[in-house]
Amino acid sequence: xxxxxxxxxxxxxxxxxxxxxxxxxxxxxxxxxxxxxxxxxxxxxxxxxxxxxxxxxxxxxxxxxxxxxxxxxxxxxxxxxxxxxxxxxxxxxxxxxxxxxxxxxxxxxxxxxxxxxxxxxxxxxx
Numbered sequence: 001x002x003x004x005x006x007x008x009x010x011x012x013x014x015x016x017x018x019x020x021x022x023x024x025x026x027x028x029x030x031x032x033x034x035x036x037x038x039x040x041x042x043x044x045x046x047x048x049x050x051x052x053x054x055x056x057x058x059x060x061x062x063x064x065x066x067x068x069x070x071x072x073x074x075x076x077x078x079x080x081x082x083x084x085x086x087x088x089x090x091x092x093x094x095x096x097x098x099x100x101x102x103x104x105x106x107x108x109x110x111x112x113x114x115x116x117x118x119x120x121x122x123x124x125x126x
């Protein structure tokens with residue numbers, strides 16, 4: 001069982017930055033694909049970014065087109081934590097952001113997720 005706890009959400013003006021953190025329990029964190037999804041009011045939950053183990057110390061990072069060049073995902077395996085640095089935020093980035101984890105597969109859709117965090121609200125004002 002893996003527990004995920006997000007932090008770092010809040011209210012920011014357009015053009016600003018936030019960093020989300022997700023702390024995970026468990027002893028095999030480094031082997032998990034970790035990712036972020038978001039859900040805006042009245043919309044379906046969507047993939048934002050993920051980082052997956054490619055072997056050795058190599059990790060692959062993937063991003064939704066809507067956040068490429070603005071968001072950066074990173075992980076600290078020693079701290080069992082994954083981060084999402086969000087820059088140049090736009091009002092359309094307003095959503096509840098969820099941390100997600102999966103073992104042994106990619107994370108680009110809800111069906112691939114083994115574990116979810118409780119979510120953290122990000123609000124970007126115009």
